[in-house]
Amino acid sequence: MEGLKNKTIVIGGETVSPGKNKLVSISIGRLPTGTLIDIPVHVFNAKEPGPILLVQAGLHGDEINGVEIVRRMLYEKKFAIKKGAVIAVPILNIFGFIHYSRDVPDGKDVNRSFPGSKTGSLAGRMAYRYVSEILPQIDFGIDLHTGGAQRSNYPQIRYTVGDELSKDLATAFNAPFTFSSKLIKGSFRNISHKMGKPTVVFEGGESMRFDTHSISEGIQGVLNVLQHFSMIEKGAIGLNKKASILLTDRRWLRAPTAGMFIPEEINGASIKKNAVLGIITDTFTLKIKTIKAPYDGFICAINNQAVVNQGDALFHVGKREF
Numbered sequence: 001m002e003g004l005k006n007k008t009i010v011i012g013g014e015t016v017s018p019g020k021n022k023l024v025s026i027s028i029g030r031l032p033t034g035t036l037i038d039i040p041v042h043v044f045n046a047k048e049p050g051p052i053l054l055v056q057a058g059l060h061g062d063e064i065n066g067v068e069i070v071r072r073m074l075y076e077k078k079f080a081i082k083k084g085a086v087i088a089v090p091i092l093n094i095f096g097f098i099h100y101s102r103d104v105p106d107g108k109d110v111n112r113s114f115p116g117s118k119t120g121s122l123a124g125r126m127a128y129r130y131v132s133e134i135l136p137q138i139d140f141g142i143d144l145h146t147g148g149a150q151r152s153n154y155p156q157i158r159y160t161v162g163d164e165l166s167k168d169l170a171t172a173f174n175a176p177f178t179f180s181s182k183l184i185k186g187s188f189r190n191i192s193h194k195m196g197k198p199t200v201v202f203e204g205g206e207s208m209r210f211d212t213h214s215i216s217e218g219i220q221g222v223l224n225v226l227q228h229f230s231m232i233e234k235g236a237i238g239l240n241k242k243a244s245i246l247l248t249d250r251r252w253l254r255a256p257t258a259g260m261f262i263p264e265e266i267n268g269a270s271i272k273k274n275a276v277l278g279i280i281t282d283t284f285t286l287k288i289k290t291i292k293a294p295y296d297g298f299i300c301a302i303n304n305q306a307v308v309n310q311g312d313a314l315f316h317v318g319k320r321e322f
Contacts, residue, residue, distance in 0.1 A: 006049045009085060011041055011133050016085075019047040026133050028094070028126050037095065039130065042074060042088040050084025051229050052137055054199075055222055057089065057144040059111050059188060061096020061103070062207040066144030069218035078223060081231040087138060092130065095122070100208060102148075112186035131191060140169055141192055141199035142225065144218055146207050150305040151313070153203040154268040155217035157244070160189065165198035171244070172228035173200060173221040176268065177300050179247040179318060206304065247300060247318030255280055255312045256289050263315075267302045277315055280308065295319055 006018035014024040022045075025038035055073075057066030070090040073079060079086045091097050095104040103109050108123035116127030147153035156177040159170035170178050181201075183190040192199040202221060204214025226232045255261065263278040265271060271293040280289045291314055301316035308314065 006046055006083070006085065007052065007137075009043055009045055009052070009087070009137055011043065011087075011137075012038075016043040016045045018045055020045055026129055028129055029122065039092060039094060039126075040090065041134075042079070042090075043085065044079045044081055044088070045085040046081045046083050046231070048083035050081075050231055051139040052085045052087065053225065053229070053231070054087045054089070054134060054138040054141040054197075055144070056087075056092055056141070058091035058093055058097055059143065060109075060145065060207070061091075061093040061099065061101050062149075063102070063144075063146035064208060065146040065205040065211055065214050065218065066202070067091055067097070068210060068215050069144050069222070072215065073219055073222065078219070079226075081226065082233065084229065084231045086226075086231070087134065089134075093126070095126075102207070109186075111188055112184070114186055114188050114191040127188075135192065135195055135197055138197055140165075140225075140229075141188075141197055142169075142173070142222060143188055143199055143201045145201055145203045146205050146211075146214070147203060147301060149207050151301055151303050152206040152211070152267055153214075153301045153316075154299065155204040155214045156202070156300055157221065158201045158203065160193055160198070163193060163198055166193075166200055169198055169225065170200045172225050173202065174224050174244045175202060175204075175217055175221050176242075176244060177247055177298065177318075178244040179250060179300075245298060246321040247298065248321040249295070249297075250300070250316065250318035251294070252313040253277070253291055253294070253315040253317060255308045255310055255314055256291075257287070258309045259287070259289070260306060261303065261308045261312075261314060263302060265299055265315075267299055269299050270297070271299060271317065272296055291315065293317065 009016045113123040113127040117124040157170045157175035158181045159166040205211030259280040297319040
């Protein structure tokens with residue numbers, strides 16, 4: 001029956017009919033050498049109707065853990081779905097990726113440029129093309145990220161404050177840590193929210209460094225979502241047995257002075273109020289400052305920089321919400 005057919009997906013002028021899988025692309029520009037730059041998009045469109053899920057990575061070009069999550073899932077054929085569709089984008093910010101950079105060549109952050117402009121900056125044009133081609137067709141989104149330079153995020157999933165559908169999506173993902181975060185102007189999650197497309201953000205590891213634990217958790221989380229929507233066979237994966245820890249009252253603990261930073265707790269560890277998490281010392285050990293836990297909770301990110309300045313973020317901590 002016609003009403004039971006899945007949707008046809010059209011990206012970059014290419015049509016992907018129900019029951020077909022196809023690699024398509026979105027043209028976004030060219031290098032000064034004249035080389036054309038396209039965003040590769042893998043489309044898996046099942047015959048049976050169901051939700052259309054976007055799984056994207058590389059919005060920041062140096063955040064490679066997300067890129068590896070999508071690449072590995074493609075290589076291991078993890079998107080063999082039985083209903084709905086998956087749109088998988090391994091690298092959104094091609095310019096940033098080839099330059100080992102968070103941003104595009106003009107220094108602008110694509111994830112602060114949405115919804116973009118057809119005639120704006122390079123970042124704005126990329127955002128505009130991506131929004132025009134992808135967002136109208138999806139129902140949900142998973143945006144895979146990695147921590148910044150020297151800052152390692154313990155695997156965590158973030159949902160939008162007040163958006164119950166994105167919270168449900170985060171719960172289904174079931175990362176080690178879950179928490180809500182405010183929308184940022186110009187971000188992909190912000191424009192997705194405005195367009196009624198619930199999207200969660202996965203963070204794991206630090207930029208330009210593979211983190212096997214974060215990659216494994218990211219793959220498991222995407223599979224959890226696919227199974228949650230019955231897009232893959234029930235029991236096809238081993239679901240995480242341990243429920244995610246919901247964090248609240250999050251804050252960054254900052255360096256009270258400049259010096260050498262020596263952490264005494266590992267990322268992801270549970271902490272007790274007033275426990276020493278790390279110290280900052282000068283090279284002669286004449287002055288030592290301790291960083292103490294403000295409450296019972298967990299460390300969800302840590303700064304791996306050995307030498308820090310006053311005010312630098314050292315530990316991201318949060319309370320457990322019961």
